Amino acid sequence: MARPKKKKNKEIFALGNEAVVEGALLAGCDFYAGYPITPSSEIMEIMAQRLPKIPNGSFVQMEDEIGGLGAVIGASLAGRKALTATSGPGFSLMQEHIGYGCITETPLVIVNVMRGGPSTGLPTSPAQGDVQQARWGTHGDHSIIVLSASNVQECLEMTIEAFNLAEKYRTPVILLIDEITAHTREKITIPNEDEFEVFNRTLPTMPPEWYKPYEETVRGVPPMPAIGSGYRFHVTGLTHDVNGFPTSRPDEVRELNERLFRKIDQFLHDVQIVEEIDTEDAEVAVIAYGTVARSAELAVKQARDLGVKAGLLKLKTLFPYPRKATEKLMYRAKTIIVPEMNMGQISREVKRVNNGQVSVRTINKVDGQIITPAEILKVLTRV
Amino acid sequence: MADIKGTQLIHEYLRHNKKFPHVFCSGCGHGIVLGSLIRSIHGLGLSKDDVCIVAGIGCSGRLAAYVDFNTVHTCHGRALTFATGIKMAKPGMHVIVVMGDGDSMAIGGNHLIHAARRNIGVTALILNNNIYGMTGGQCSPTTPAGANTQTTPMGQMEQSFDCAKLCTAAGANYVARGSVFHVKRLDSMIMEGIMNPGFGVVEIMTPCFTQYGRKNGFKSPVDMFHALKKNVIQSDRFDAIPEEERGEKVPSGVFVKKDTPGLEEKFYEMAARCQGGS
Ligand SMILES: Cc1ncc(C[n+]2csc(CCOP(=O)(O)OP(=O)(O)O)c2C)c(N)n1
Ligand code: SF4
Numbered sequence: 001m002a003r004p005k006k007k008k009n010k011e012i013f014a015l016g017n018e019a020v021v022e023g024a025l026l027a028g029c030d031f032y033a034g035y036p037i038t039p040s041s042e043i044m045e046i047m048a049q050r051l052p053k054i055p056n057g058s059f060v061q062m063e064d065e066i067g068g069l070g071a072v073i074g075a076s077l078a079g080r081k082a083l084t085a086t087s088g089p090g091f092s093l094m095q096e097h098i099g100y101g102c103i104t105e106t107p108l109v110i111v112n113v114m115r116g117g118p119s120t121g122l123p124t125s126p127a128q129g130d131v132q133q134a135r136w137g138t139h140g141d142h143s144i145i146v147l148s149a150s151n152v153q154e155c156l157e158m159t160i161e162a163f164n165l166a167e168k169y170r171t172p173v174i175l176l177i178d179e180i181t182a183h184t185r186e187k188i189t190i191p192n193e194d195e196f197e198v199f200n201r202t203l204p205t206m207p208p209e210w211y212k213p214y215e216e217t218v219r220g221v222p223p224m225p226a227i228g229s230g231y232r233f234h235v236t237g238l239t240h241d242v243n244g245f246p247t248s249r250p251d252e253v254r255e256l257n258e259r260l261f262r263k264i265d266q267f268l269h270d271v272q273i274v275e276e277i278d279t280e281d282a283e284v285a286v287i288a289y290g291t292v293a294r295s296a297e298l299a300v301k302q303a304r305d306l307g308v309k310a311g312l313l314k315l316k317t318l319f320p321y322p323r324k325a326t327e328k329l330m331y332r333a334k335t336i337i338v339p340e341m342n343m344g345q346i347s348r349e350v351k352r353v354n355n356g357q358v359s360v361r362t363i364n365k366v367d368g369q370i371i372t373p374a375e376i377l378k379v380l381t382r383v
Numbered sequence: 384m385a386d387i388k389g390t391q392l393i394h395e396y397l398r399h400n401k402k403f404p405h406v407f408c409s410g411c412g413h414g415i416v417l418g419s420l421i422r423s424i425h426g427l428g429l430s431k432d433d434v435c436i437v438a439g440i441g442c443s444g445r446l447a448a449y450v451d452f453n454t455v456h457t458c459h460g461r462a463l464t465f466a467t468g469i470k471m472a473k474p475g476m477h478v479i480v481v482m483g484d485g486d487s488m489a490i491g492g493n494h495l496i497h498a499a500r501r502n503i504g505v506t507a508l509i510l511n512n513n514i515y516g517m518t519g520g521q522c523s524p525t526t527p528a529g530a531n532t533q534t535t536p537m538g539q540m541e542q543s544f545d546c547a548k549l550c551t552a553a554g555a556n557y558v559a560r561g562s563v564f565h566v567k568r569l570d571s572m573i574m575e576g577i578m579n580p581g582f583g584v585v586e587i588m589t590p591c592f593t594q595y596g597r598k599n600g601f602k603s604p605v606d607m608f609h610a611l612k613k614n615v616i617q618s619d620r621f622d623a624i625p626e627e628e629r630g631e632k633v634p635s636g637v638f639v640k641k642d643t644p645g646l647e648e649k650f651y652e653m654a655a656r657c658q659g660g661s
Pocket of ligand 1: 440442443444459481483484485486487510512514515516517518523563591
C-alpha cells in the first residue's frame with residue numbers, strides 16, 4: 001500500500017483580517033453575525049462570501065453590535081461556533097452581552113481591531129487603547145480570556161486558539177489586534193488539518209433528566225448541549241443555581257461566582273500563551289504585544305548586535321495576565337521596558353507583578369502612529 | 384396526552400424542579416398569556432424539544448423560567464437578537480419571543496423594527512401593560528396620554544406607540560392584537576403567529592394592577608379586566624366608530640397575514656445554490 005503523500009502546506013498572501021477568517025473557519029466557525037466598522041469590516045465581508053459555501057454555515061448582518069453579539073450568543077447556545085468582529089465603538093456597545101456570555105458560560109469569539117480613541121477617535125489609525133476595556137469593560141466581577149496577535153500568521157493561529165479556549169472553558173474569548181496587523185498583507189501558511197488541534201465543547205453523556213446545566217465538574221466546566229438536542233434547560237443572565245434557575249441564596253451565589261473564576265484560573269498554564277525571544281540571559285527585557293512586539297523584536301536584535309543583553313517577552317495572552325512568565329523575567333533582568341500604543345494599560349499589570357523589584361520603563365504613544373524599532377532601541381541602549 | 388384540559392394540561396408543561404410560587408402579582412395578565420401560549424403549542428402538537436422560548440427582562444421575561452421548553456432569559460430589550468441567532472442556527476426550531484412593552488419598544492425598539500424588516504421566522508408575543516412593571520411603574524412607550532406613572536407624576540405628555548401599526552409598517556409577516564380577556568381568540572392568534580413562516584407579532588393587551596391600575600383609577604384587577612372587555616374590540620367595529628368618539632377603545636384582530644418565507648429559509652436556499660445544489 002502506498003504511503004499517503006504528506007499534503008503540502010498552502011501558502012497565501014493575506015491581510016490580517018483575512019487570516020482571522022481563515023483561522024476561524026479552520027477552527028470550525030460556522031456562524032457570523034455583526035455590524036461593519038473600520039478597521040474590522042473585511043472580516044465580516046469575507047465571512048458573508050465564505051459561510052454560505054460551507055455546509056451549515058450561516059451569516060446575518062444585524063442592525064448594530066448589540067444585535068450582532070446577541071445573535072452570536074443565540075447561535076452558540078444552539079450549538080454553533082460563532083464569531084463577531086468589531087472595533088472600539090462597537091466593542092463598547094457589546095459589553096452587556098459579554099457579561100451575559102460569561103455568566104451563562106457561552107463559548108464565542110469577539111475580534112476587536114482596535115482603533116485610536118476615545119469615542120469615534122481615529123478609525124484608520126492603530127492603537128492599543130482597549131486592553132483594559134477587554135478585561136473590565138462589562139459590569140460585575142468575572143474572569144475573561146483576552147488574546148492578541150502581532151502579525152498576519154498569528155492572526156490565523158490566535159483565532160484558532162481563541163475558538164479552542166472558548167470551547168474548552170465555555171466562555172467568551174476576546175482577540176485584540178490593531179489596525180496595522182489587520183491591514184498588513186503578508187505571506188502566511190495555512191496549516192494542514194493534522195497540524196493543529198480543534199476543541200469542541202463537551203456534550204453531556206447522561207440522560208436529559210439527570211443533566212444539570214451548571215453543575216460543578218472536575219475541570220469546573222459543565223457539559224453543554226445545544227438547544228433543541230433533547231436537553232431542555234433554562235439559560236439566564238441572572239445569578240443562577242446548578243439547574244439554571246435564578247437564586248439569591250448566598251451559598252449558591254458564591255458557588256457560581258467562584259466556579260466562574262476557578263474554571264479559568266486553575267488552568268493558567270493552558271490559557272497563558274507567551275513567546276520568549278533571547279530572554280535566557282537578558283539583562284534588559286521588553287514586554288510587548290500586537291504590532292509593537294514586532295518593532296520590539298527588531299530592536300532587541302539590533303541591541304544584541306550592539307552588545308546589549310536584551311530580550312523580549314511577547315504576550316499572546318493579555319488576560320489572565322501572564323504573571324509567571326513576567327516574574328521569571330524579573331529574576332535576571334534589571335530593567336523591563338513596556339512599549340504600548342496607549343498610556344500604560346499593560347505596564348500597570350507589569351508593575352503590579354513587579355511590586356518594586358526591578359526598574360520598569362514605559363514607552364507610550366497615543367498619536368495614531370506605530371512605535372518604531374528605533375524608539376525602542378534608544379531606550380534599550382540607554383538603560 | 385390526548386384530551387387533558389385546563390390546569391391539567393398546563394401542569395404537563397410546567398417545570399417541576401423549578402421553585403414555585405412564581406413572581407407574578409395576583410391579577411396580573413402575564414399568567415394568562417402563559418396559559419394561552421401552552422394551549423397553543425399543545426394545540427399545534429409541537430414537540431417540547433422543537434420549541435425555544437426567548438424572553439427579555441421585565442415581569443414578562445420571567446415567564447420563560449416556568450415552562451419545560453428550551454428557554455433563554457436574555458438582556459433587557461435584546462431577546463429578538465438572541466432569537467435571530469437561534470433561528471438562523473436552527474431553522475427547524477419554533478422560536479417564540481416574549482417581551483414587555485418597554486422591553487420591545489423602548490430599549491428594544493430598533494431590534495423590533497429590524498426583525499420585522501428582516502422577516503426572521505420568529506414569533507414575538509408583546510405583553511403590553513402600558514407600564515414598566517418590574518422596575519416599579521415608570522412610564523413606557525405605550526403609556527396613554529395623561530396617565531400617572533412614577534416618572535410622569537403630572538400625567539404622561541408624550542405620544543405613545545401603536546405597536547401593531549409599527550410592526551406592520553416595518554414589514555412583519557403576521558400582525559395581530561388581542562387581549563388576555565379574550566383568551567380563545569388569543570389562543571388562535573398565537574397559533575397562527577407560530578405557524579406563519581416569517582416574523583409574526585401578537586400584541587397582547589394585559590393588565591398590571593399593581594403598577595398601573597392603582598394609580599389610574601382602577602379599583603381592583605377585576606376592574607381592569609372589565610375595561611379590557613369594553614375597550615379591546617374587533618377592528619371592524621372600531622373602524623365604524625367616528626374618530627373623535629373612539630376614546631380608550633383599541634382595535635383587535637389580525638391586521639397582516641402574508642406568507643413570505645422567513646429570512647432563514649431564503650438564506651439556506653441561497654446557501655444550497657452556493658454549495659452546488661439545484
Ligand atoms: C439595560 C437595562 N436597563 C434597564 C433595566 C431595568 N429594567 C428591568 S425590567 C424594565 C422594564 C420592564 O418593563 P416592560 O418591558 O414593560 O415589562 P413588564 O415588567 O411590564 O412585564 C427595566 C427598565 C435593565 N434590566 N437593563
Ligand atoms: S408588577 Fe404588574 S406586570 Fe409585574 S407581575 Fe405585578 S401585575 Fe404583573
